[in-house]
Amino acid sequence: xxxxxxxxLVGAGRAGKVHAHSLVSHIPAGELVGIVxxxxxxxxxxADQFSIEARFQSLEAAxxxxxxxxxxxxxxxxxxxxxxxxxAEAGKHVFLEKPMALTLAECDEIxxxxxxxxxxxxxxxxxxxxxxxxxxxxxLQAGEIGRPMxxxxxxxxxxxxxxxxxxxxxxxxxxxxxxxxxWDCTRWLMGSNPERVYAEIAxxxxxxxxxxxxxxxxxxxxxxxxxxxxxxxxxxxxxCEYGYDARVEIVGERGIMQIGEMxxxxxxxxxxxxxxxxxxxxxxxxxxxxxxxxxxxxxxxHCIQRETPPKVGGHDGRWAVACxxxxxxxxxxxxxxxxxxVLGET
Ligand SMILES: NC(=O)c1ccc[n+]([C@@H]2O[C@H](COP(=O)([O-])OP(=O)(O)OC[C@H]3O[C@@H](n4cnc5c(N)ncnc54)[C@H](O)[C@@H]3O)[C@@H](O)[C@H]2O)c1
Numbered sequence: 404x405x406x407x408x409x410x411x412l413v414g415a416g417r418a419g420k421v422h423a424h425s426l427v428s429h430i431p432a433g434e435l436v437g438i439v440x441x442x443x444x445x446x447x448x449x450a451d452q453f454s455i456e457a458r459f460q461s462l463e464a465a466x467x468x469x470x471x472x473x474x475x476x477x478x479x480x481x482x483x484x485x486x487x488x489x490x491a492e493a494g495k496h497v498f499l500e501k502p503m504a505l506t507l508a509e510c511d512e513i514x515x516x517x518x519x520x521x522x523x524x525x526x527x528x529x530x531x532x533x534x535x536x537x538x539x540x541x542x543l544q545a546g547e548i549g550r551p552m553x554x555x556x557x558x559x560x561x562x563x564x565x566x567x568x569x570x571x572x573x574x575x576x577x578x579x580x581x582x583x584x585x586w587d588c589t590r591w592l593m594g595s596n597p598e599r600v601y602a603e604i605a606x607x608x609x610x611x612x613x614x615x616x617x618x619x620x621x622x623x624x625x626x627x628x629x630x631x632x633x634x635x636x637x638x639x640x641x642x643c644e645y646g647y648d649a650r651v652e653i654v655g656e657r658g659i660m661q662i663g664e665m666x667x668x669x670x671x672x673x674x675x676x677x678x679x680x681x682x683x684x685x686x687x688x689x690x691x692x693x694x695x696x697x698x699x700x701x702x703x704x705h706c707i708q709r710e711t712p713p714k715v716g717g718h719d720g721r722w723a724v725a726c727x728x729x730x731x732x733x734x735x736x737x738x739x740x741x742x743x744x745v746l747g748e749t
Contacts, residue, residue: 405708409471411437411495413462413486414478415449416565418500418527421689422475423453425700433473433704439465462486466493473707475700476500477527479565480580481573484509491516491524498703500527501587502579502727503720507745510724514717525703525713526720528587529695530649532702536695539651539662540592548655551593554635556585556651559643560688563612570616571731577623577639578602579727584649585637586726587719592653595631596722601739602626602730608642625730626739646684647691667691 410426410433412419419440426435437457440446450458459465462474466489473496476486484504487497497517503526504510517524530536543551558581568574578586590596604620621642627635650663667685674681685691699715706713725745733740 405432407431408433408473408496408704408707409436410434410473410475410704411439411457411465411471412449412455413439413465413474413476413490415440415445416477419475419477420449420452421696422477422498422700423449425697426475427453429697430701430704432708433700436471437465437468462489466490466495469493472496473498473703475703479567479573480575481505481567484512487513487524488516491520491522494520494522496523496703496707498525498527498700499720501583501720501723502575503717503724505573505575505724507721507725507728507747510717510721514721517717523703523706523713524717525699525706526715526717526723527699528584528715528719528723529692529699530584530588531591531695531715532698533692533695534698535662536588536592536651539653539660543592543594543653543655543660547658548653548660549657551653551655552633553654554589554593554633554651555637556589556635557638557640557648558582558585559639559645559648560641561643561646561686563614563642569614569619571618575724575727575731576618577604577620577641578625578730579724581641582623582625582637582639582730583723583727585639586723587715588651589627589635589637590629590722590726591719592651593629593631593633593635595629595633597627597635597726597729597742598630599628599739599741600625600726600729600733602733604734620734623730623734625733646686647688648685649688649691663691 474490475498602625605622623639625637653660668683671682728745
């Protein structure tokens with residue numbers, strides 16, 4: 404029987420609790436044995452909720468204890484590089500939430516540390532494990548709609564992310580915090596790297612919400628040209644109020660494919676004719692991608708057990724960060740930006 408993989412969670416916020424739930428409730432091959440969180444009452448509340456005894460207020464303290472094989476890092480983006488490198492240097496496998504980091508130099512440091520210390524690195528792109536996205540990918544690969552020519556991908560989130568994420572210097576903004584998944588999935592589904600992007604942003608609600616951070620935006624639209632010659636479009640809206648909405652449409656030479664819908668359940672109720680048909684929508688990202696989160700974590704644990712590299716690694720995380728940086732440069736400079744400009748290639 405394979406050894407159970409002992410995991411320490413780093414960061415007990417929104418994403419941290421989703422992964423803790425997956426480990427505790429769905430993945431017998433992994434055991435959540437420790438938790439790191441600097442805010443004492445947040446630490447105790449999460450540790451109590453998931454019945455974890457080993458509690459630490461810093462990763463350094465957890466590493467000193469050291470009785471785990473892997474970390475799951477779910478902290479704000481600006482802390483990712485330091486924590487991921489520290490864990491890798493201590494010989495711990497790393498599951499790191501998206502966005503991988505703030506800069507490409509940080510991504511390179513993380514990738515190099517993981518390689519140097521022989522640990523696996525998986526980035527939290529759960530859509531690649533979502534059963535619908537996987538089915539679409541396989542059918543695209545099988546050539547069902549022919550060569551993909553055009554892709555449209557949207558991610559609209561209902562509520563504001565935590566305050567650190569409003570600040571572009573700490574998060575790279577909506578293009579990173581929400582649209583990292585679109586950058587990754589459009590590249591994955593189209594089987595091609597983006598070559599050029601053009602982004603427009605707007606800020607409709609920031610002022611009313613009291614957000615004073617410079618450069619805050621809550622709407623973004625990006626046009627993409629891929630190296631394959633295909634075209635793409637990504638939209639991000641947050642907060643969008645109406646629910647969590649993540650849908651993709653791909654037009655191929657022989658047909659069209661749509662992934663996802665707004666309906667969260669195949670239940671429709673009608674009680675009065677003025678209201679019409681009422682059907683539940685997806686309310687949160689945790690709900691929409693429930694299986695994606697479980698299956699990505701199970702994949703990480705199985706990769707460690709079987710000593711096989713994760714199928715979504717640092718290279719993919721780095722590409723998504725490059726796209727975020729190109730998109731940001733595009734709306735700042737009000738012009739299309741080639742990926743090679745941010746990748747440092749001439
Ligand atoms: N894959 C997804 O769909 C998804 C969804 C939400 C968030 N995320 C990502 O997860 C990460 C965290 O986002 P969140 O929304 O959970 O943020 P959050 O603010 O809710 O939680 C972050 C937690 O990390 C803690 N923290 C800060 N510095 C720390 C440190 N040095 N060591 C340990 N803990 C520390 C904070 O106190 C906080 O409790 C971000 O990278 C975000 O983009 C991914």
